[in-house]
Amino acid sequence: MRARDNHQANYCRGAKIHYLEELIHPRSVAIVGASANPTAKAYDYLKGMIEFDFPGSLYPINPKASEILGLKAFPSVRDVPGTIDYAISCIPAEAAPQLVEDCASKGAKVLQLYTAGFSETGAEEGRRLEEELVRRARRNGMRIIGPNCIGVHYPEGRLAFGRAKFSLDSGEVGCLVQSGGHAWTLLSQGSLRGIRFSKVFSFGNASDLNESDFLEYLAEDPKTRVITAYIEGVKSGQRFLEAIAKAAAAKPVIIVKGGKTEAGMRAVASHTGSLAGSDLIWDTILRQTGAIRVYNIDELIDTILPFVYFPPMKGHNVGIVGGGGGASVQAADDCETKGLIVPHLAPEIRQRLEEFTPLAGSSLRNPVDAVEIWSAQNFLHILEIIAAWDKIDFLLAHAIIELTAQWKGKSVLEGMIDSLLATKGRLTKPMAVILQSFGTPKGLAMLYDIQKRFVEARIPVYPTTARAANAISKFVAYHNRIAST
Amino acid sequence: MRARDNHQANYCRGAKIHYLEELIHPRSVAIVGASANPTAKAYDYLKGMIEFDFPGSLYPINPKASEILGLKAFPSVRDVPGTIDYAISCIPAEAAPQLVEDCASKGAKVLQLYTAGFSETGAEEGRRLEEELVRRARRNGMRIIGPNCIGVHYPEGRLAFGRAKFSLDSGEVGCLVQSGGHAWTLLSQGSLRGIRFSKVFSFGNASDLNESDFLEYLAEDPKTRVITAYIEGVKSGQRFLEAIAKAAAAKPVIIVKGGKTEAGMRAVASHTGSLAGSDLIWDTILRQTGAIRVYNIDELIDTILPFVYFPPMKGHNVGIVGGGGGASVQAADDCETKGLIVPHLAPEIRQRLEEFTPLAGSSLRNPVDAVEIWSAQNFLHILEIIAAWDKIDFLLAHAIIELTAQWKGKSVLEGMIDSLLATKGRLTKPMAVILQSFGTPKGLAMLYDIQKRFVEARIPVYPTTARAANAISKFVAYHNRIAST
Numbered sequence: 027m028r029a030r031d032n033h034q035a036n037y038c039r040g041a042k043i044h045y046l047e048e049l050i051h052p053r054s055v056a057i058v059g060a061s062a063n064p065t066a067k068a069y070d071y072l073k074g075m076i077e078f079d080f081p082g083s084l085y086p087i088n089p090k091a092s093e094i095l096g097l098k099a100f101p102s103v104r105d106v107p108g109t110i111d112y113a114i115s116c117i118p119a120e121a122a123p124q125l126v127e128d129c130a131s132k133g134a135k136v137l138q139l140y141t142a143g144f145s146e147t148g149a150e151e152g153r154r155l156e157e158e159l160v161r162r163a164r165r166n167g168m169r170i171i172g173p174n175c176i177g178v179h180y181p182e183g184r185l186a187f188g189r190a191k192f193s194l195d196s197g198e199v200g201c202l203v204q205s206g207g208h209a210w211t212l213l214s215q216g217s218l219r220g221i222r223f224s225k226v227f228s229f230g231n232a233s234d235l236n237e238s239d240f241l242e243y244l245a246e247d248p249k250t251r252v253i254t255a256y257i258e259g260v261k262s263g264q265r266f267l268e269a270i271a272k273a274a275a276a277k278p279v280i281i282v283k284g285g286k287t288e289a290g291m292r293a294v295a296s297h298t299g300s301l302a303g304s305d306l307i308w309d310t311i312l313r314q315t316g317a318i319r320v321y322n323i324d325e326l327i328d329t330i331l332p333f334v335y336f337p338p339m340k341g342h343n344v345g346i347v348g349g350g351g352g353a354s355v356q357a358a359d360d361c362e363t364k365g366l367i368v369p370h371l372a373p374e375i376r377q378r379l380e381e382f383t384p385l386a387g388s389s390l391r392n393p394v395d396a397v398e399i400w401s402a403q404n405f406l407h408i409l410e411i412i413a414a415w416d417k418i419d420f421l422l423a424h425a426i427i428e429l430t431a432q433w434k435g436k437s438v439l440e441g442m443i444d445s446l447l448a449t450k451g452r453l454t455k456p457m458a459v460i461l462q463s464f465g466t467p468k469g470l471a472m473l474y475d476i477q478k479r480f481v482e483a484r485i486p487v488y489p490t491t492a493r494a495a496n497a498i499s500k501f502v503a504y505h506n507r508i509a510s511t
Numbered sequence: 512m513r514a515r516d517n518h519q520a521n522y523c524r525g526a527k528i529h530y531l532e533e534l535i536h537p538r539s540v541a542i543v544g545a546s547a548n549p550t551a552k553a554y555d556y557l558k559g560m561i562e563f564d565f566p567g568s569l570y571p572i573n574p575k576a577s578e579i580l581g582l583k584a585f586p587s588v589r590d591v592p593g594t595i596d597y598a599i600s601c602i603p604a605e606a607a608p609q610l611v612e613d614c615a616s617k618g619a620k621v622l623q624l625y626t627a628g629f630s631e632t633g634a635e636e637g638r639r640l641e642e643e644l645v646r647r648a649r650r651n652g653m654r655i656i657g658p659n660c661i662g663v664h665y666p667e668g669r670l671a672f673g674r675a676k677f678s679l680d681s682g683e684v685g686c687l688v689q690s691g692g693h694a695w696t697l698l699s700q701g702s703l704r705g706i707r708f709s710k711v712f713s714f715g716n717a718s719d720l721n722e723s724d725f726l727e728y729l730a731e732d733p734k735t736r737v738i739t740a741y742i743e744g745v746k747s748g749q750r751f752l753e754a755i756a757k758a759a760a761a762k763p764v765i766i767v768k769g770g771k772t773e774a775g776m777r778a779v780a781s782h783t784g785s786l787a788g789s790d791l792i793w794d795t796i797l798r799q800t801g802a803i804r805v806y807n808i809d810e811l812i813d814t815i816l817p818f819v820y821f822p823p824m825k826g827h828n829v830g831i832v833g834g835g836g837g838a839s840v841q842a843a844d845d846c847e848t849k850g851l852i853v854p855h856l857a858p859e860i861r862q863r864l865e866e867f868t869p870l871a872g873s874s875l876r877n878p879v880d881a882v883e884i885w886s887a888q889n890f891l892h893i894l895e896i897i898a899a900w901d902k903i904d905f906l907l908a909h910a911i912i913e914l915t916a917q918w919k920g921k922s923v924l925e926g927m928i929d930s931l932l933a934t935k936g937r938l939t940k941p942m943a944v945i946l947q948s949f950g951t952p953k954g955l956a957m958l959y960d961i962q963k964r965f966v967e968a969r970i971p972v973y974p975t976t977a978r979a980a981n982a983i984s985k986f987v988a989y990h991n992r993i994a995s996t
Binding site for chain 1 (some may be wrong): 552703741779783806956975
C-alpha cells in the first residue's frame with residue numbers, strides 16, 4: 027500500500043492525525059523556478075522527485091520553458107490545471123510573497139522555500155520579506171517550510187529534496203535539521219553507515235513551521251523509532267520545552283545544538299536568523315528532559331548506530347578483541363575514559379583461550395590482542411568465548427586495515443573479516459566493529475567494501491575505538507536512565 | 512655525504528656524540544632468523560633494508576638456507592666473515608640469550624629484538640629470559656633495543672624496520688614509540704599527511720635502551736626539530752624527569768601516554784611489561800615540563816602539522832572561510848570550544864567582500880560562508896582579503912568534498928581547490944585546510960588526490976574543523992608558553 031493510501035486509510039478510520047501528516051502527502055507538487063540547467067537546485071528537486079518515483083503530479087514552473095525533464099512546464103503556478111498541494115520555491119526572495127498568493131489560489135497547503143535572502147541576511151529588507159511571507163501564508167491558511175532550507179526527504183511518501191546519492195530506503199530514524207548541508211551530510215554519511223530514515227525535515231529560518239512542529243510530529247510518528255535533531259535556535263521556548271520533554275519521554279532524542287560559543291551563535295544568526303540561546307540553558311534542558319546531547323554530525327551518526335542495531339542494554343562491560351598491543355592499550359583507555367568498564371578476564375576464560383593461543387606476541391587479558399593467531403576459525407572462536415562470558419555485556423572488535431594486510435597478509439585480514447561476519451547469530455552479545463584505515467587508496471577502497479558487508483550483516487562500524495566507546499556509553503546511559511524513571 | 516661518513520666526520524672533529532649515534536650507523540647488519548617466506552617478519556626486515564639501499568653489508572642468518580633475496584645466507588652469526596655491528600633477532604625468545612654471546616663474538620654493538628615472549632607475557636620464564644638477555648649484553652658491552660619491538664627507522668642512515676609503504680624521505684620529526692604498531696601507523700598516516708621523520712625508535716619492553724635514552728638522543732639530535740613520543744611506562748622516573756625537562760626545553764615534545772585508565776594500565780603491562788604509573792602524575796609532569804600531551808596517534812599527527820608547516824604563532828585569532836551554513840556554525844563552535852577566537856569581521860572587511868558577493872545564500876561575517884560564489888578567482892580573493900586583515904592570525908578553509916561536488920558542481924570544487932593551492936606565497940598568514948568526505952568511493956579517491964596536492968604545496972590538511980582547532984590551539988599555547996618563560 028502506498029504511503030498516501032495509508033494516510034487516507036488512517037483518516038477514514040478517524041484516527042487523530044498530526045497536521046504535518048497531510049502536508050507531506052501531497053497529490054501534486056509544483057517546483058517554482060524549475061530549470062533545465064543541471065547545476066540549478068530547482069532542476070535537482072525535479073530530477074530528485076522523478077528519480078524517487080513520486081506518485082502524484084509534478085509541475086515544473088518556468089515562464090520561459092514549455093517542457094523540463096520530459097514534463098510539461100507552466101509559465102506560472104496559476105497556469106497549472108487543477109490543484110497544487112505542495113509547492114517548492116527556488117525563485118528570488120523578492121518574488122516569494124506573491125508566490126504565496128499564487129499557490130493559495132491553487133489550493134496549496136504548504137510552500138517550502140529553498141530561496142534564501144530573508145531574515146538570515148541581517149538586512150531590514152530580508153526581515154520584512156520574511157514577515158510578509160508568513161503574513162500572507164497565514165491569511166491564506168497555508169504553511170511555510172523554511173525559507174532558506176532544502177525541505178523534506180520522506181522515502182515512504184516519495185518526497186525528495188534532490189537527486190540522492192544516498193539510500194532511498196525507508197527506516198526508523200526521524201530527523202529535524204535546521205541546516206540543509208547537515209541534512210545532506212547526515213543522510214549521505216548515515217546511509218553508508220547503515221542508517222535509514224523515516225522522515226528528514228530541513229527547515230532553515232523556521233519562519234512558520236518550526237522545530238517544535240517537527241519534533242511533535244516525529245514524537246507521534248509510529249514509523250519513527252529514534253529522533254535526531256540539529257537545532258540552531260527555538261522560536262518559542264515554552265512550546266519547545268514541552269515538545270522535547272514529550273519526545274524524549276516517548277523515544278530516544280539525539281540532538282546537536284549549533285551555536286554553543288559566541289562565534290557559533292553569531293554564525294547561527296547569519297545562517298538561519300536564529301537566536302542561539304545560552305548554552306548552559308540548553309545543556310540543562312537537554313539533561314533534564316533526557317535528550318542525548320552530541321556535538322557534531324559525526325557523533326550524531328555514531329550515536330544513532332547502537333539505537334538502531336543493538337538491543338536495549340544497561341551494562342557497561344565490554345570485551346575487546348583485536349590486533350596490536352598499542353591499539354589494544356588505546357582501545358582500553360578509550361573505553362574506560364568514556365565510563366565503560368573493561369573487566370579483567372577471568373582465569374577460566376583465559377585458560378580456554380590459552381588452549382589454542384601462543385603466549386608470545388599475544389595478550390590474553392581484556393583487551394585480547396590475538397593478531398598472532400588471526401584466522402577465520404580462531405578469531406571466531408575467541409569472540410564466541412568472550413561473548414559467552416557472563417561478565418561481558420557487549421564486544422568491540424578492532425583492526426587497522428593496512429597494518430593487518432601489510433604485517434599479517436591479506437588473507438589474515440580477510441579471515442578476520444569473514445569471522446566477524448560469521449558471528450551473526452552465533453554471539454549472545456551485541457558487537458560493534460572498529461575499522462581504521464591509514465588513508466591509502468587501497469585501504470580506503472577496502473574500508474568502503476568491508477563496511478558495506480558489515481552494514482548488510484547489521485553490525486555497526488566505527489572509525490576509532492574512541493568514537494565507538496563514546497556512542498555506546500551514551501546508549502548505555504540512556505537505557506539506565508529510562509530504567510530508573 | 513652519506514649519513515655514516517657524516518657520523519665519522521663528527522667523530523674525527525672530536526665533537527661530543529651521543530652513544531646512540533654510533534649504534535645507528537652500523538657498517539654491517541645481521542638479520543637472524545631471516546627467511547625466504549614473504550609473510551615472515553625477518554623477510555620483511557631484509558627486504559626493507561635492501562629496498563632502502565642500506566650501504567653496508569647485510570647478512571641473512573638461517574641454518575637451512577644458502578641464499579635469501581639474492582644475498583648469501585649464513586647458518587649462524589658466528590659463521591659470518593668479518594664483524595657485525597648491528598643484529599636484528601626474529602628467532603624464538605629461548606634462543607635469544609645465546610644469540611647475545613654469538614653477536615658479541617662478532618663485535619656487535621647492539622641487538623634489536625623483534626622476538627617477543629619475554630617479561631610482557633607476565634610469565635616467570637619470560638621475565639627470567641629478559642633478565643638473562645640484558646645481563647649477557649651488559650657483560651659483553653652490547654646494548655639491547657627491545658625485545659618485543661620493531662626497532663629503528665632512520666631514513667638518512669638507511670636503516671629500515673620493514674618494507675615501507677610510507678615515504679622514505681628524511682625529515683625533521685623524531686619519534687620514540689613503545690609500540691611497533693603505533694610506529695607503523697604514525698609513519699604511514701603521518702607520511703600521507705606530509706610528515707617526514709628523522710629517526711623513529713620503536714623500543715618495546717625497553718629492557719636496556721629505554722625511553723630516556725631515545726629522548727636524550729633526540730633532544731640533542733640537530734636533525735630533529737620536533738620530538739614525538741608514545742610511552743607506556745618509564746624505567747627510571749628520576750632520569751626520565753630530567754630527560755623530558757631537557758628535551759621539552761630544547762624543542763617541542765608531543766607525547767601520547769598509553770595506559771591512563773585501569774584497563775589501559777593492565778593492557779600496558781601485557782603489551783610491553785611496563786608499569787604505566789598514575790595518570791595524575793603523568794599529567795603533572797607533562798604540564799610542568801611543557802611537553803604537549805595528546806591522547807592518540809591521530810591527535811599526535813594533527814598536532815605535529817602546525818609545528819612542521821606553520822611559523823611560530825602566538826595569536827589565537829582565526830579567519831574561517833568555506834561553504835555551508837551548518838558547517839560554518841560547526842567550525843566556529845569547534846574553534847572557540849578549543850580556546851581560539853573567531854573575531855567578528857570588521858565593517859571595512861565586510862564591505863570589501865560585499866563588492867563581489869550576493870547576500871542571499873552567503874554569510875559575510877566570520878566564518879565567511881561563500882559557497883554561493885565559489886570560483887577559483889572569487890575564493891582566492893576572499894582568502895586574500897581575510898588574511899590581510901590585522902585581526903587575523905591564521906586561516907582555516909573548509910569544504911565537504913561530495914557536498915560541494917553534488918550541490919555546486921565538480922568545477923566549483925575544483926575551482927576552490929585550485930584557489931586554495933594558488934594562495935601559496937600570496938597570503939600573509941598561515942592557512943590549514945579542512946577536507947571532509949562522506950566516505951563514498953569517489954569522494955575518498957578525490958580526498959586522497961587533493962590531500963596529496965596540498966601536502967606538496969606544504970598546506971596542512973585536517974579531516975574536521977574540531978581536529979584542526981584542537982591541534983592549532985596546542986601549537987599556539989606552546990608558543991605562548993615558551994615566550995613567557
